[in-house]
Amino acid sequence: MSAIPPPPPAGLSSAERDRILAKSALFNPPPPVLTDGRRELVGLSREELAAEMLAMGEKPFRAKQLWHWIYHQGVTDFAAMSSIAAPMRARLAERFVIGRPEVALAQTSKDETRKWLFRWRDGQQVETVYIPDPEEDRGAVCISTQVGCTLSCRFCHTGTQKLVRNLGAAEIVGQFIAARDAYGEWPSPKDDVPRRLSTIVVMGMGEPLYNYENTAKALRIIMDAEGIGLSRRRITLSTSGVVPMMDRCGQELGVNLAVSLHAVTDALRDEIVPLNRKYPIAELLAACRRYPGASNARRITFEYVMLRGVNDSEAEARELVRLLRGLPAKVNLIPFNPWPGSPYQTSTHEQTAKFAAVLNEAGYSSPIRRPRGRDILAACGQLKTEGERLRRAAG
Numbered sequence: 238m239s240a241i242p243p244p245p246p247a248g249l250s251s252a253e254r255d256r257i258l259a260k261s262a263l264f265n266p267p268p269p270v271l272t273d274g275r276r277e278l279v280g281l282s283r284e285e286l287a288a289e290m291l292a293m294g295e296k297p298f299r300a301k302q303l304w305h306w307i308y309h310q311g312v313t314d315f316a317a318m319s320s321i322a323a324p325m326r327a328r329l330a331e332r333f334v335i336g337r338p339e340v341a342l343a344q345t346s347k348d349e350t351r352k353w354l355f356r357w358r359d360g361q362q363v364e365t366v367y368i369p370d371p372e373e374d375r376g377a378v379c380i381s382t383q384v385g386c387t388l389s390c391r392f393c394h395t396g397t398q399k400l401v402r403n404l405g406a407a408e409i410v411g412q413f414i415a416a417r418d419a420y421g422e423w424p425s426p427k428d429d430v431p432r433r434l435s436t437i438v439v440m441g442m443g444e445p446l447y448n449y450e451n452t453a454k455a456l457r458i459i460m461d462a463e464g465i466g467l468s469r470r471r472i473t474l475s476t477s478g479v480v481p482m483m484d485r486c487g488q489e490l491g492v493n494l495a496v497s498l499h500a501v502t503d504a505l506r507d508e509i510v511p512l513n514r515k516y517p518i519a520e521l522l523a524a525c526r527r528y529p530g531a532s533n534a535r536r537i538t539f540e541y542v543m544l545r546g547v548n549d550s551e552a553e554a555r556e557l558v559r560l561l562r563g564l565p566a567k568v569n570l571i572p573f574n575p576w577p578g579s580p581y582q583t584s585t586h587e588q589t590a591k592f593a594a595v596l597n598e599a600g601y602s603s604p605i606r607r608p609r610g611r612d613i614l615a616a617c618g619q620l621k622t623e624g625e626r627l628r629r630a631a632g
């Protein structure tokens with residue numbers, strides 16, 4: 238793109254960012270320490286791991302060794318760390334654990350979509366979904382960043398569950414490594430070796446930019462080349478438009494960006510995605526235009542849920558084209574996934590196709606997302622509630 242991106246509006250000051258981070262900190266998770274005092278190693282940054290080793294009187298290279306065993310080899314037992322002498326392994330096991338979330342529920346759909354309800358030490362639960370590519374031996378892991386959500390997007394089931402707390406870095410990384418355990422994808426494939434769990438979409442429960450510090454820490458761990466080594470190009474973070482944090486995300490993490498747009502006028506978006514009242518469409522799109530690294534090779538994805546008679550007219554498609562002009566973008570059209578009590582119906586196939594045709598004619602790729610895992614309620618936000626219902630029924 239040749240146009241020079243506009244500077245951020247004055248309203249997006251660091252004070253606004255600080256306010257968001259301070260509010261987010263109120264919802265931080267409990268410390269990752271077991272009742273017997275042992276500390277969780279998953280989720281520590283390299284520097285924190287080195288500090289723990291130093292506190293034990295060990296040299297920094299121990300942290301490098303541990304990193305390799307935890308994130309490259311995927312071991313959970315210190316006894317398996319053959320490059321570390323037995324007495325040291327015993328000392329580590331006295332002080333630390335390499336944990337995994339407890340699987341409260343795991344289901345595989347007819348279309349091979351797999352879904353887990355993970356339970357953390359304080360009993361809170363989130364869902365994680367693996368969506369295989371039907372044509373190839375790879376797929377995306379959709380991870381959650383919060384228990385519940387503060388944003389009440391009207392089409393979203395998770396939005397009906399109030400925010401309980403943020404997930405910690407250990408819990409965010411933990412979802413991905415537990416999914417890899419399930420497919421036995423250890424050690425981490427290197428270089429060109431194909432990965433079955435090949436991409437991450439941060440699109441599960443919660444708004445990741447309202448839990449920025451923990452999400453960023455987790456993604457840095459996942460991207461570290463000496464561990465899991467998933468490139469930033471294979472990670473997409475989805476936001477409903479927390480504009481002040483989008484700049485920081487782009488500068489610090491450089492992952493792909495997806496934006497939940499869902500409407501082309503502020504009046505409608507205020508209703509469907511209430512965060513719009515704070516950061517309206519023009520500000521949101523300006524933040525997209527300045528997002529670092531956005532190019533035709535790395536387009537910004539706009540998510541657009543198709544709601545019958547609400548946001549799916551061809552006139553709205555044309556307005557969308559106008560709004561996106563000049564932005565390297567693609568639009569994912571998502572058939573609405575109804576849930577009990579949801580106020581909307583999904584658009585007809587014909588209407589969705591007409592909407593897509595307007596976008597395609599204007600040069601925007603606009604795939605219609607195929608519903609996946611419907612038989613196991615894999616759609617965002619459905620699993621947690623269903624898991625609770627099943628458990629109540631069983632117990």
Ligand code: SF4
Pocket residue numbers: 386387388389390393394395396397441442443444477497
């Ligand atoms: S769509 Fe995302 S941000 Fe909106 S309520 Fe659902 S989980 Fe929260």
